[in-house]
Every structure is written in C-alpha cells, then in structure tokens.
Amino acid sequence: MRIHRLTLQAIGPFPGRHTVDLDALSASGLFLLEGPTGAGKSTLIDAIVFALYGVVADADSSSDRLPSHHAAPGVEPFVELVMSTGAGVFRVWRSPAHQRPKRGGGFTPQRARAKLWRLARPDQDGGDPVSAHVQEVGSELRRIVVLDRAQFTQTVVLPQGQFASFLRARPEDRRTVLQEVFGTAVYERLQRQLAEDARRERGRLDAARAGTVTAARAFASAAGLVETDAAAVVGAAEDGDAATLTRAADEAVGAHECRASAAEADRDAAADTERVAREHLRDQRELAAALARRGALLAEQAALAAAEPAVTTAAERLDRARRAATAVSAVAAREQAGERAAAAAASHRDLLGATAAGPDADLADESVDLTAAHEAATAAAGALAELVTLEEGLPARADALARARAALGRDAEHLEALAVALAVRPAGRAAREDALGELRGAGAERARAEAAVAAAGRVLTAARAVEDRTRELTAAQTELATAARTAEQRADVERAARRAWVAGMAGALAAGLADGDPCPVCGAAEHPVPAPASPGTSTADVEAAAAARETAERTLTELGARVAALRERLAAADDGAGGRDVPAAQAELAAAEEAVRAATDAIVRSAELTAELAEFDAETARLTDAHATAAAAHAAGTERVAGQAAQLAADTERCAAGRAGAPSVAEWARRLTARAETARRLQDAARERRAADAALADAEERLTAALAAAGLPDAAAVRAGTLPAADQAALERRVQQHRSALARVADGLAEPAVAGLTGAETADVPAADAAHATALQALTAASAAAREARVRAEQCAAAADRLRTALAESAELTSRAAPVLRAAALATAGDGNTISTTLATYVLLRRFEDVVAAANDRLTVVSDGRYALERIDEREGGQRSPRAGLGLQVRDHQTETARDPRTLSGGETFYVSLCLALGLADVVRAEAGGVELGTLFIDEGFGSLDPVTLDAVMAELGRLRDGGRAVGIVSHVADLKDRIAERVAVRRLPGGGSSLTVHC
Incomplete structure (x- = not known):
C-alpha cells in the first residue's frame, strides 16, 4: 500500500490543523520526521495507525490519549488519511472518543466516529461514500489493507519498541504475516480442504469396511454357520475378499431354501390330517348337543302340563280385575260428589246464622239482592279512600x-x-x-445576589488554584533543577565514553601496525608515532551512555514543559483571584450566600x-x-x-x-268494607251449594253406565274385584310366561336336529377330541418347523443381499477416494511426499527464502560483510518448530558462528531488522497478488548507529527511490537533517502544544 496524504486536527500535542502531502514529501524516496524528544513525532505514526485501525500503534496504549489537551474547547479531533492499495484509492476519516461542550456549560462524552470514501485518484476532494459506521469502516479497511494492526506495525509502520518485532517474531507469527503479505492463504485453505476431504473419505472407507465386516458377521449368524466357517467369512470380509464372501453367500442361501421347502411339504400333510379329525369332532359334538336338548325339552313339557290348572285360575282372576278397573273411577267420582254436596249445604247454613247475629243481619234475608248490597258498600268505601289517606297524613x-x-x-x-x-x-x-x-422587588435582589455568589465562587476557586499551582510549581522547579544537573552529568559521561572508545580504537589499530605494511586508515607504510595502547571502552558502553543521556534529556524536556505549563496556569489562576487570598474569598462568598438566602x-x-x-x-x-x-x-x-x-x-x-258519625273516616271505611265482604261470601256459599248438588246428580248417572258396561251389579262388586297394579302385573306375567314356554317347547321339539332323534343314539366326544388333539399337535410342530426354516432362509437371503451391497459400496468408495487421498497425502506431508513439507509451508518457504536473500543483499553492504541471515527449520533458540522452515538465525562471518537474533546489540538489531523489512518489501513488490508495500515508516533507532554504519544504512535507503518506494524516518538525530532535504519539522509551542512544518 502507499500513503498519499495525512491530515490531523487537535490530535496529541497538535492543537491546530495540519496536512502532510506524502506524495510531494517522498518524491526523492526518503523523508524525515524530526524534532525534539516528546514534541510529537511518534504521534504522526499513531495517527496513521489510528486512521486505519481505530487504535494507536502501541498495543499497550489507549486511543484516549489522542484528543489534544491543548486545543480550544469545541474543536473536534480527527485524522484523515488518503491511501491506495490493490483494492483502489480510499480516503478514511476518524474522530476518537472525546469530551465536547454541551449547552448550559460543562462537557458530555462524544463517541468515536468514522467515514470511508472511494476515490478515483489521490488528489480527489469528494469521492463515493462507502460507509459512515465505525464497525463497517473497520471491516472494509481490514479487507482493503489486508494486514491487521500487528502485521501492519511489523511491515509498513515500525514504531518505537516494535521495530525488531518481525525479526524476533515466533515462526508461527512470522508465518501469519507472510501469508497475509504474500496472499498465500489460498494454499493454506487448499491444504486444509484436501486434509478435510481426505479425513472425510477415510472415514467413509472405514465406515464401509466396518459395514462389510458387520454384514459378514450378520450373514454368518443368519446362515447358522459353524464357528470355523463363520470365522472364515469374517476374515474374508476383513481382508476384502469379495469372491470368497460371494461364494459362501450363494451356497448358504441354496441350502436354507431346500430345507425350507421340505419343511413346508410336511406342514401341508399334517394340515390335511388335522382337518379330517376336526370335522369328526364337530359331528360328535353336534350329536351330543342335540340329544341333551331333546331330553331337556321333554322334561319341561311335562312340568308345564302339571301347572296348567293353576294358570287357568289366575287367568280368570286377572279378567275380573280388568273389568272392575273400568268402573273404579266412576265409583270414586260418586263418593267425592256426595261429600262435596254435604259440605256445601252445611257451610251455607252456618254463614246465614252468623250474618243474622251481626250488624248486617238484613243480608241474611233470602229476599235481599246481595249483588246490589255488595256493589253499594264497595262504592261507598272506595269514595272514602282519598279522605282516609288525607286523614292519616294530618299529624305528620x-x-x-x-x-x-x-x-x-x-x-x-x-x-x-x-x-x-x-x-x-x-x-x-x-x-x-x-x-x-x-x-416587591425581592426577585431582582435575589438575581443580583446569585450573580455575586457565582462571582465569589469563581474567585474562591481561583484563590485555591493559586495555592495549589504555587506548591506544584515549587516542586516542579526543584525537579527541573535536579533533571538539568542529571542531564549535564550524563552528557559528560557520554562524551567521556566516546573519547575513550575512539582512543581505544586508535590504540587497537596501532598495535597491529608493522613497518612496511600499509596503515588501514591512512595507507602509509611508515608509522612514526603510533597511538599508545588504551583499555578503551566498548560499543555497548557508548550506547548505554547515549541512551542514559537521551533519557535524561527527555526527562528534562518534559519537566521544562511542565514548569512552563504550571506558570501559565498559575498566572491564569492569579488573574481569576484578583489578588484575594482564600479567607477573603470565603468571606465574600459567605456574604453573598447570606444575601441570596x-x-x-x-x-x-x-x-x-x-x-x-x-x-x-x-x-x-x-x-x-x-x-x-x-x-x-x-x-x-x-x-x-x-x-x-x-x-x-x-x-x-x-x-x-266525611266521618258520617264514626270516630274517624278510616273506621267508617272499614265498616263499609266488612259489609261488602259479608255480601260476597253469602253469594259464594249459595253458588257452591247449587253447583255441588248438580255434580252429585251427574256422578250417579256415570256410575250407573259404568256398572252396566263392566257387567258388575253394584259398587261393592267393583271394590271386591279390584286388584293392586303390582298384583295384576304379576298375574299377567305368570299367564304370559306359561303360554310362551308352551310355544317354545313345541318349537324346540319340532326342530329338524331334535325331531329326527329316537333317543337311542350315542355320541363319543372324548375319543374324537383326543384324536383331534393328536392331529393338531402334529400340525403345530410341522408349522413351527416350516416357519422356522422359511425365516432362516429369508434371513440368510437378506443377510447375503446386505453383504453383497456392502461389498459393492466399499468397492465404489475405494475407487472414488483414491485420487483424493493421494492429493491430500502430497499436500499435508504424508505418504509419497519425499520432502516431508506441507503445501502451504513449501510455498511460504520459497517466499521466505527470497525475503532472506533480498535482506542479505542489503545486510552485506550495511554490515560490511559481517552478518548474513539464514533460514532454519528450528525455532530461534534451538527448539523444533511444528511448522518447520520459518526460523531465523544470524551468521557472524567474523567468527563463523550462528547467533540468535536476540543476542544482537541495539544498533545491530536496528539495521538487521531494517534490511529484513526492506527485503520483505522488495520481494512483495516483485510478487503478483500480494500486498504492495509502497510506503515504509521507521520510528527511531538511527541514534544507535555509528557514523560508518549510518552511512551504509542511508545508502541502502537511498536505493529505494529507484523502485518508486518511499521511506519515512522518524528521528531526532541531528546528522540526518543534513542528509535528508525533505522533512517534517515538529516544534513545541510556547503554550505547551506542538506545531509542524513541511519542507519539500
């Protein structure tokens, strides 16, 4: 991939907005990112990694540190990157999570955001939107870039502390990087697919063989083979001997079929014998049943003849009861009518007597019109109803x-x-x-008081901040003075170490001089004043002193920035306090709060x-x-x-x-109501008497007609002939049962099977039953034998068919699986693979060998022929790798010994790692289908190189311009400014932030 343009705003130490045109900056192949330690050079690397992956380059660091603390509130932090890969040209924009101002004061969290566009060319401003969701942008970039964050920081962006990660990576991790970079995962997938296909085919073959053995065992059991024959059949199945198994199946099926046919013929003969015995037993049983029925019918006929007189008497009694039942209701009606007439006459007489003795005696005279008297009394009482009600309500x-x-x-x-x-x-x-x-006016007074409280609160906060910042500034100034002394001391130690190292190198060279031999430095054959021998100092000592000095300088710079920031914060707090101290500010706040209350x-x-x-x-x-x-x-x-x-x-x-002489209207109304009631009762009694007399005469006429119809002389005869319903029903059942029995016996004796008997016949059922049982037992045994023989024959035939089917399926699977198994064995280092290397490993080994060769081309120049990289089958350290071939060791040609890359010094590790990274980029560039590594960033490490090695490294980096690639160097080494014209200069601002300037 190639990075074309980087834009960032409010990121890290950069409060403003900056754009870096990497196409113009890398026109010569090399460009420099330089500036003092801690100014923000590595922040540019973090910005690139954040734009692509949403996290910074250092896996142990959080992206929360990206938003700038130096930017003005409300300025949104973001990174925008334009880059191109094999998938096209894209522009990605990301904003990290940060705190943004909210309405009403204070801050609110703002979640991370991301956008992605596809561009037609790198300098296009707009583009086609791809996504505006963080998750989708991440997924799309993973597809576009191919490399994940860890792989990207091993091959494209090499940040501080991770520069040598690819050199020191485990073979397994190195394998993953190479697969992604070269796009060889297809071989890994092909290898896994072939292994899976082979595993599946072997499983099918094993299952088919197991099925054949199972079918052979089932056949031996179904055929009833003896132990030796059964063992031979199972052994043939295990050996895959189809001919033996087929022959044994045919022989066993034929033998079982013959035995089944013979057993079925025996069963048919026994069935004929059993049928004849069964028919004879049926005839004997029918004869015995007919003789028994004839004897029972004759006995019942005699018993019925003896009961005939009693049944005749019962029939006559039943007839009288039926005739009496027709007149019973007429007798009862006559008796009821007589009782009613007597009661009505007595009631009428009693009522007349009572009326004659009361206040309404005139009504007892039969000449009085009772209807008129009743109506007159009722009308008078009704006319008083209103006055009665009115009188009742007067007291209330x-x-x-x-x-x-x-x-x-x-x-x-x-x-x-x-x-x-x-x-x-x-x-x-x-x-x-x-x-x-x-x-009135209290609201305005409180508003003024609240404003005074807010102002007093700000003054108090500022006064307290003055105290805190004063203490912090005093402590920071003390630390700054100590750090300055430490930095000066460590710089002296480094200069002394370098002088000692140079003196030691001169003495070592002088000790090897001989008269007449040319000096390796100046070429002279004479050596008048050789340098004296000196114990000197090692390169490691010089590097350690330089590292200590850099650490002290970084600490000094950081403390200086902190002191400046504290001074600014102290001045701002003092302005806010207005010269007041904390007690004075507290008193003002208390007074203002009291006014608010x-x-x-x-x-x-x-x-x-x-x-x-x-x-x-x-x-x-x-x-x-x-x-x-x-x-x-x-x-x-x-x-x-x-x-x-x-x-x-x-x-x-x-x-x-309205009282009419009575004590009250209500009393007069009561008397009239009683007279009307007496007249009505007298009328009712007279009517009832007349109706009862008429009913009596009618009942006597109906009784006379009923007696004549029943043929009975009087009511006494009716009562004598009457029977209860239960007794009458019992007599009727007895007569009916007798007559039904006579008919049934006559019908039974007339049946053909009984009528044809004389009574002298005999039936021998036990003998016939014994003969049938013997025949049935013989038939049962023959049927069981035939059924068993047929079942065994069918089972044997079915087992033989299953065995033949299993043999056919096994043969077909073996033929189909052979090519798959052969291909999988070759791809997975199985049988037939003479080099014992898998397909994916073989492809990567060839690519890795190319990478090592390309790296050695550069390493030979940089190390002056001392070092070379070698691919080994073991892990670094001597352990065998489960996927051999991706291990690395360093060959030291001075001692002709192999070294683990971890034993190299800091400077050696740097330039060996750089050569390996450049070699990887060379091979990838020459490959088709891999990841294009057009831009490479190197963050620090050049300070560990001596001048000679630095010249060699820079010469190698200069060769990259011939291939159109670009390398960005992040370093604070002053010598690099003179060597590289194109650079990005990062400088600190007075307020504590940083700014950058692009020099092209």
Missing part, C-alpha cells in the same frame, strides 16, 4: 309545619351573621395589600402573602354568594310556611265532614 303535616317555622327562625339568624362578617372584610384586605407591597426568604414570604390575598378574596366572594343565597332562601321559606298552614286547615275540615 302538623309536625312538619312546626319544624319549618323553627328553621325559618334559624335562617334569619344566619342571614344576620353573614351581613356582620361581610362588613369587616374590606379592612382585612387593605392590611394584606400593604404587607405585600413592602416585599435573605432574598429567597422575601420571595417565599411574597408568594405566601399573594396566596393569602387570593384566598382572602375567594372567601369574601364566597361569603357574598352565601348572603345572597340565604336571603333568597329565607323569603321563599316564609311564603312556603304560610301556604302549608292554610292547606292543613282546609284538609282537616274535609275529614271531619
């Missing part, structure tokens, strides 16, 4: 009138009280309005008084309405009471006129 109405007059007096008193209460209301309202007027109390009291005034007015309105209502009610009540008194007097007069 008198009591109600008294109560109404009392209530009217109380209403007059209540009306007077309401008038008095309304008279004092205006004075009370005026007093409340005056109190409310005194509290007083204003709040006034507002609360004003609200309370307003509510009280509203409630007072509502009560006044309620009293006014109540007074008007009470006055109207009192006037209406006075008029109503007068009307009630006049009506009560008139109704009392009417009731007195």
